[in-house]
Amino acid sequence: MPLASLCLLETHSNVNQYRHMSRVRSALRTSPLVFATLGVIAVAEALAVVWPLATSWLLGVFAVAMALHSAAAMVGELRSGTFGVDILAVTAIGATVAVGELWAAAVIVLMLTGGEALERYAAGRARADLTALASNAPRRAHLVGRDGAVCDVDVEAVAVGQRVLVRAHEVVPLDGVLVSDAGVFDDSSLTGEPLPQERVAGDTVYSGAVNGASAVTLEVARVAAESQYQRIVALVEEAAASRAPMVRLADRYAIPFTAVSLAIAGAAWWASGDPLRFAQVLVVATPCPLIIGAPVAFMAGMSRAARRGVIIRSSATLERLRRVGTVAFDKTGTLTRGTPTLTDVRAAPGVEPDTVLSLAAGAEQASTHVLAEAIVRGARARGLSLPAPREVVETTAGGVTASVGGTRVVVGKRAFVAAGVGEVAEPRLAAGELAVHVSADGAYAGCVVLRDEPRPDAEATVARLRAQGVGHVMILTGDEEATARYVAEQVGVADVRSGCLPADKVAAVRAVTRRPVVMVGDGVNDAPVLAAADVGVALAARGSTAATESADVVVLPDEIGRVAEAVEIGRHTVAVALQSVWIGITVSVALMFVATTGALPAVVGAWLQEAVDVVAIAWALRAMGAGALRRREAPAPAGAPEERVRGRTAQRAVA
Numbered sequence: 341m342p343l344a345s346l347c348l349l350e351t352h353s354n355v356n357q358y359r360h361m362s363r364v365r366s367a368l369r370t371s372p373l374v375f376a377t378l379g380v381i382a383v384a385e386a387l388a389v390v391w392p393l394a395t396s397w398l399l400g401v402f403a404v405a406m407a408l409h410s411a412a413a414m415v416g417e418l419r420s421g422t423f424g425v426d427i428l429a430v431t432a433i434g435a436t437v438a439v440g441e442l443w444a445a446a447v448i449v450l451m452l453t454g455g456e457a458l459e460r461y462a463a464g465r466a467r468a469d470l471t472a473l474a475s476n477a478p479r480r481a482h483l484v485g486r487d488g489a490v491c492d493v494d495v496e497a498v499a500v501g502q503r504v505l506v507r508a509h510e511v512v513p514l515d516g517v518l519v520s521d522a523g524v525f526d527d528s529s530l531t532g533e534p535l536p537q538e539r540v541a542g543d544t545v546y547s548g549a550v551n552g553a554s555a556v557t558l559e560v561a562r563v564a565a566e567s568q569y570q571r572i573v574a575l576v577e578e579a580a581a582s583r584a585p586m587v588r589l590a591d592r593y594a595i596p597f598t599a600v601s602l603a604i605a606g607a608a609w610w611a612s613g614d615p616l617r618f619a620q621v622l623v624v625a626t627p628c629p630l631i632i633g634a635p636v637a638f639m640a641g642m643s644r645a646a647r648r649g650v651i652i653r654s655s656a657t658l659e660r661l662r663r664v665g666t667v668a669f670d671k672t673g674t675l676t677r678g679t680p681t682l683t684d685v686r687a688a689p690g691v692e693p694d695t696v697l698s699l700a701a702g703a704e705q706a707s708t709h710v711l712a713e714a715i716v717r718g719a720r721a722r723g724l725s726l727p728a729p730r731e732v733v734e735t736t737a738g739g740v741t742a743s744v745g746g747t748r749v750v751v752g753k754r755a756f757v758a759a760g761v762g763e764v765a766e767p768r769l770a771a772g773e774l775a776v777h778v779s780a781d782g783a784y785a786g787c788v789v790l791r792d793e794p795r796p797d798a799e800a801t802v803a804r805l806r807a808q809g810v811g812h813v814m815i816l817t818g819d820e821e822a823t824a825r826y827v828a829e830q831v832g833v834a835d836v837r838s839g840c841l842p843a844d845k846v847a848a849v850r851a852v853t854r855r856p857v858v859m860v861g862d863g864v865n866d867a868p869v870l871a872a873a874d875v876g877v878a879l880a881a882r883g884s885t886a887a888t889e890s891a892d893v894v895v896l897p898d899e900i901g902r903v904a905e906a907v908e909i910g911r912h913t914v915a916v917a918l919q920s921v922w923i924g925i926t927v928s929v930a931l932m933f934v935a936t937t938g939a940l941p942a943v944v945g946a947w948l949q950e951a952v953d954v955v956a957i958a959w960a961l962r963a964m965g966a967g968a969l970r971r972r973e974a975p976a977p978a979g980a981p982e983e984r985v986r987g988r989t990a991q992r993a994v995a
Contacts, residue, residue: 373406373453381446400437403445407433410452427598435605435619441942444623451949478513478547478569482506484557495564502560506551515567516558518543524552536711597925601625601932608936617938623945624931624952633920633956640961641913649896650906657892660875661910665854667810667903668869670861671817671827674879674900676792678862680711680774682718684789686767696786698724700778702744703751706732711776712740714790715751739776750779757784771822797901798831804904808911812854816845816869845869860903877903916962924956 380402387395410430429452436445482505483493490505495513498504503519506512512525524536527549536552539545545558546568564570605621638655645652652658669675685693701719704712706729719726729742729749739752750757757777758764761784767775775787802813814835817824824838837848846869849857856874859866870876870891878891879898895902931948934940940948 373409374450377402377406377446377450377453381450384446396442399442399446403433403437403442403449406449406453407437431602432619432622432625435615435622436942438615438619441616441619441623444619444942444945447943447947447949448623478511481513498560498564500560500563504558504560505555506558507555508551508553510551512545512547512549512551512558513567514547514558514560514564515562516545516560518545518556519559520554520556523554523556526550526552536709593921593925600929604929604932604936611936612938614938616942617936620938620940620942620945621932621935623942624935624940624949625928633924633959634917636957636961637913637917637920641909641916644913645906645909648902648905648909649899650902650909651894651896652906652909653892653894657875658910658913660856661858661893661907662914664810664856664858664875664907664910666812666814666852666857667805667907668814668816668849668852668857668859668873669833670859670866671815671819671824672792673862674860675798675815675827675831676794678792680714680790681793682714682721682788683773683791683793685786686775686789687786688784691780691785693786694722694724696778697722697788698726699744699747699749699780699785700751700776700788702726703729703732703740703742703749705729706742707734707740711774711790715776715788718788747780748782751776753777771820771826794827794830795900797899801901801904802832804901805907808904808907810907812852814848814852816840816848816859842866842868846872849873858903858907860900877906916959920956920959923959924952927952927955 380398384395384398387398407430410433429448433445433448433452436442436448478495480492481495481498482490483498484490484503484505498514504514504516518539518541520541522538522540523545524538525545527537527546544561547564548569601622605618605625608621609615609618611617635655638658641658642652642655652661672678682697685697687693687696697715697719701716701724704715705726716726727745729744732740732742734740735752735756738756739750741748741750743749750760754764754766754775754777757779761779761782764777764784767787767789769775769789770791773789773791775789777787778785805813812835813833814837815824815828815833816837818840819838821836821838824836828834828836837844840848845859845866849859849869849872858875858877859869859873860877860879861870862879866878870878875893876891877893877895879895879900893906895906928949931940931945931952935945
């Protein structure tokens with residue numbers, strides 16, 4: 341099952357016994373220190389009745405051990421240039437042990453381990469390993485021997501110059517040159533081109549493309565390690581490794597909060613001459629709101645996003661979404677529907693447009709061609725009655741011939757139709773359009789025009805992002821300039837980069853100065869740039885596994901508007917997290933000043949600090965609900981939802 345589906349099931353399904361036990365086992369594996377702390381506290385409580393001295397030793401040794409454990413990690417962070425809030429908690433543990441306030445030390449250890457576990461959970465939520473992309477690469481090839489026999493071998497065993505058979509609807513395993521007379525390939529996941537591409541003998545075919553309805557033979561041009569799909573895998577891994585890590589929100593407040601806390605504790609010790617006063621102040625100064633409040637808010641925000649079908653994989657992603665400066669979109673399947681739609685019917689003189697469309701759709705009912713489906717869908721949307729075709733003959737890379745209601749109909753590319761009716765003028769088409777020609781009983785009847793149209797909510801999504809303060813919106817696409825410009829004008833984007841290969845998209849994102857950059861895409865060709873962007877967003881409904889595994893955010897519904905909603909959730913979540921942090925800091929500072937008077941025993945202070953935690957957590961959980969975030973639903977497309985057909989490709993190209 342894909343990762344995105346697993347995430348959706350975990351978020352929306354009722355909690356049954358099996359899942360409950362799975363979560364318990366997972367928690368034990370990922371948070372052993374929390375359970376160890378709870379166990380030590382429980383044993384110490386039992387020993388306090390019969391052996392008080394053992395209680396002191398148990399709590400003291402465990403607290404010191406945990407302090408040393410955290411200190412070791414803290415030293416590693418300091419060497420890497422990161423100053424975390426853990427230093428204050430370690431200091432508080434040491435101070436309470438030194439003055440004999442062992443139960444207070446145990447409470448601080450529980451807070452510290454619990455906060456670290458929450459943060460790990462928030463950071464690791466739905467995180468997938470990028471090696472899944474490599475595992476989805478074609479592994480086997482049908483090698484054609486000199487005697488014509490076919491045997492399956494590993495792609496790594498195929499040498500340049502050898503021939504491989506690619507069966508109908510299979511993924512091309514290696515870059516090669518087409519040996520068969522003709523073939524049709526779906527390149528949409530590699531180049532972003534939404535329409536089927538016809539190739540003839542001698543043309544190059546890239547690995548990762550999906551073959552059409554007829555088997556073809558290729559002569560291998562590059563070994564597996566140098567083929568297009570493997571190059572995309574390498575780009576993804578390089579991009580992911582080069583992206584700088586995000587500084588935790590809590591760590592930004594670590595230095596000033598630690599400095600203030602130590603200054604107040606030191607002043608209290610100096611003024612009173614009692615080292616216990618130093619420990620009493622630090623107990624209430626332990627940075628629980630920073631360690632716990634922010635992760636809880638992030639988990640709440642991630643849960644809220646998941647309920648809306650948006651899987652956000654880490655708390656760092658939420659922080660980047662809050663500050664996003666640029667959003668870049670792929671075109672095909674992202675800003676557009678990803679499938680051709682009927683836009684016009686051009687009838688010959690004396691023929692009604694509905695007649696042309698009815699004849700074309702009637703004949704195309706027998707075809708599984710992606711363009712045939714678009715024509716039939718368009719005819720039904722106009723309420724036309726479609727007679728069942730008879731005597732259907734489909735010609736690969738040509739078209740369909742059929743009898744429709746007693747009329748002999750030919751539908752297909754211009755040359756195919758012209759062979760039966762004489763010269764057919766080439767129609768004037770706008771960028772991104774193509775024409776399917778029709779003849780009836782040997783006479784030219786007209787053509788139907790198809791286009792990959794922008795999504796109905798694409799323009800509103802761009803406007804909504806700009807309303808949130810996103811200053812720069814751009815389109816990165818492998819499609820041609822004219823088609824890309826047409827879509828950009830429809831959705832309101834001025835910055836368009838066309839003809840982009842995967843490496844070009846990565847370079848364009850890295851060159852953006854207004855950061856963080858969010859990249860939205862769905863195809864295999866988008867995987868490298870999704871990994872290179874500060875936030876990669878994959879549309880899972882139509883997207884490839886490669887794109888999904890490379891992304892920080894996975895949008896499950898087929899709605900581009902959820903991208904803007906993810907940015908809104910990020911802003912709201914971080915705002916709530918900051919509020920939680922400041923509430924906790926304010927109350928902690930107030931308790932520190934009370935502790936300077938000696939009125940707060942260390943144990944009482946520790947439990948008061950836990951009360952502060954409860955307040956901070958309760959406030960952080962506001963990120964789970966709507967709060968100040970207004971719920972905006974993306975407009976639903978007119979008519980029935982369209983579904984992209986995966987694995988089914990064209991049998992012909994139509995010009």
